[in-house]
Amino acid sequence: MMELRQIRHFIAVAEHENFTRAALSMHIVQSALSTSIKQLEEELGTPLFIRSTRKVRLTMAGKVFLHYARTIGHYVDKAVQEVEAIVSLKTGTLSIGTVQSVPPFIDLPELLETFIRKFPDFEVKLCQGSSERLNEKIQNQQISLAIMPVEEVSDRLASRIIACDEMVLAFAHDFPGLPPEGEAIAMEALAGLSFIDFESGQGTRKVNDGCFALRGLSRKITFEVSDLDTLLSLLERKMGVALLPEEVVMARGDRLTRRKISNADLCWELAVVWLSDSPGSLKVHDRPVQEFLDILGPAEEEA
Numbered sequence: 001m002m003e004l005r006q007i008r009h010f011i012a013v014a015e016h017e018n019f020t021r022a023a024l025s026m027h028i029v030q031s032a033l034s035t036s037i038k039q040l041e042e043e044l045g046t047p048l049f050i051r052s053t054r055k056v057r058l059t060m061a062g063k064v065f066l067h068y069a070r071t072i073g074h075y076v077d078k079a080v081q082e083v084e085a086i087v088s089l090k091t092g093t094l095s096i097g098t099v100q101s102v103p104p105f106i107d108l109p110e111l112l113e114t115f116i117r118k119f120p121d122f123e124v125k126l127c128q129g130s131s132e133r134l135n136e137k138i139q140n141q142q143i144s145l146a147i148m149p150v151e152e153v154s155d156r157l158a159s160r161i162i163a164c165d166e167m168v169l170a171f172a173h174d175f176p177g178l179p180p181e182g183e184a185i186a187m188e189a190l191a192g193l194s195f196i197d198f199e200s201g202q203g204t205r206k207v208n209d210g211c212f213a214l215r216g217l218s219r220k221i222t223f224e225v226s227d228l229d230t231l232l233s234l235l236e237r238k239m240g241v242a243l244l245p246e247e248v249v250m251a252r253g254d255r256l257t258r259r260k261i262s263n264a265d266l267c268w269e270l271a272v273v274w275l276s277d278s279p280g281s282l283k284v285h286d287r288p289v290q291e292f293l294d295i296l297g298p299a300e301e302e303a
Helices: 004-016 019-026 030-044 060-087 108-118 131-139 205-214 228-236 246-250 287-296
Strands: 049-051 056-058 093-098 123-128 145-149 158-172 194-198 220-225 242-245 256-259 267-274
Touching: 004 019, 004 030, 004 060, 019 030, 056 060, 060 287, 093 108, 093 131, 093 287, 108 123, 108 287, 131 145, 131 267, 145 287, 158 205, 158 228, 158 246, 194 205, 194 228, 194 242, 205 242, 220 228, 228 242, 228 256, 242 246, 246 256, 267 287
Parallel strands: 093 123, 093 145, 194 220
Antiparallel strands: 049 056, 145 267, 158 242, 158 256, 158 267
């Protein structure tokens, strides 16, 4: 089967019109060059050169082949240059996906700024969507990586935990029936409260539902929302309580208070997700993805 090195050898002989000079330019011995050209001619089924003691000239078939050989060489050289530019992060695009509500313990704008400052010639794109959609986009190579809740990561993708935060009961300061200060509250005491939560499959809903189901408890969900701002606004208006990451509640400490859960290990974990060669593998194939993972820092230690 024809090889790229044979095409390069052929171009060298055609340009130098001499096997000795062509071999020197390619840094190989003349016998190896002659063998390479002979194998190429045998594969094509026709001579490419008219050989003489002083000079070699192209045959009619050789002239036609030279035109396409140079075109192939040009595109190969261009491809090599572009690959080198991507590897050195001088050109290319890193596409990052996130769920719609990234919690405050992940400063995504700062992470993006750090990457762009380090690699100013590399383009960065950002998109938001559901975890399900982001998983699909990674598998279809529409985005390079994504940040989402760890429990929503497809088992066909590589991931590592990058942040976690304790879940607490959040409510307005003067919410009826719950004092603003006090000891941690048990899961069983939450069953009679009216909850505000995300729609099924969004945000922290899966974690919350799983915790209640594990204990055989049910709860009343009065409002289901699709975004964090609406949920927090409803909390502030005393429309119910919610289970949220502690950092989220602390960010609105002037309007909301929190109570820890005494008998549940509730934690919301975020993961960075990317495409690898096999399920369970943490191998990273693209340097831009690896660079962003390095900026994110080491994986969170699991408890």
